[in-house]
Amino acid sequence: xxxxxxxxxxxxxxxxxxxxxxxxxxxxxxxxxxxxxxxxxxxxxxxxxxxxxxxxxxxxxxxxxxxxxxxxxxxxxxxxxxxxxxxxxxxxxxxxxxxxxxxxxxxxxxxxxxxxxxxxxxxxxxxxxxxxxxxxxxxxxxxxxxxxxxxxxxxxx
Numbered sequence: 379x380x381x382x383x384x385x386x387x388x389x390x391x392x393x394x395x396x397x398x399x400x401x402x403x404x405x406x407x408x409x410x411x412x413x414x415x416x417x418x419x420x421x422x423x424x425x426x427x428x429x430x431x432x433x434x435x436x437x438x439x440x441x442x443x444x445x446x447x448x449x450x451x452x453x454x455x456x457x458x459x460x461x462x463x464x465x466x467x468x469x470x471x472x473x474x475x476x477x478x479x480x481x482x483x484x485x486x487x488x489x490x491x492x493x494x495x496x497x498x499x500x501x502x503x504x505x506x507x508x509x510x511x512x513x514x515x516x517x518x519x520x521x522x523x524x525x526x527x528x529x530x531x532x533x534x535x
Contacts, residue, residue, distance in 0.1 A: 408437035427479035452513035
């Protein structure tokens with residue numbers, strides 16, 4: 379269940395706002411990496427799709443770290459949430475890479491516009507999938523300050 383008495387719509391919307399704010403950092407890194415890789419022309423036939431695929435994978439790993447720490451107040455273990463997130467992002471990666479290959483490399487639409495459209499469309503689906511599967515409410519909640527304190531305690535040990 380996505381919304382409940384313990385987790386009302388207001389909390390979900392605040393979490394989505396945080397997801398979008400953190401997402402701006404992720405998108406900036408993704409965009410810079412994509413632009414750099416696209417300029418390298420790693421593939422003659424599919425330059426946009428190749429750059430997208432590599433940048434998506436690298437920035438997905440970094441996004442997990444930031445979303446785990448800043449967006450979702452979930453005590454779900456790092457390895458569990460990372461593996462589920464990688465499955466979610468792999469599905470979205472395959473669909474979005476096919477999309478950018480079709481629109482940019484086949485139909486010759488501007489690769490920056492296609493990149494922006496893909497990023498916007500798949501971002502919302504990623505939020506829902508992460509909230510439901512990678513950071514489920516059934517695992518409970520841990521605040522950012524509690525997570526930071528636990529991290530500090532583990533460093534002291």
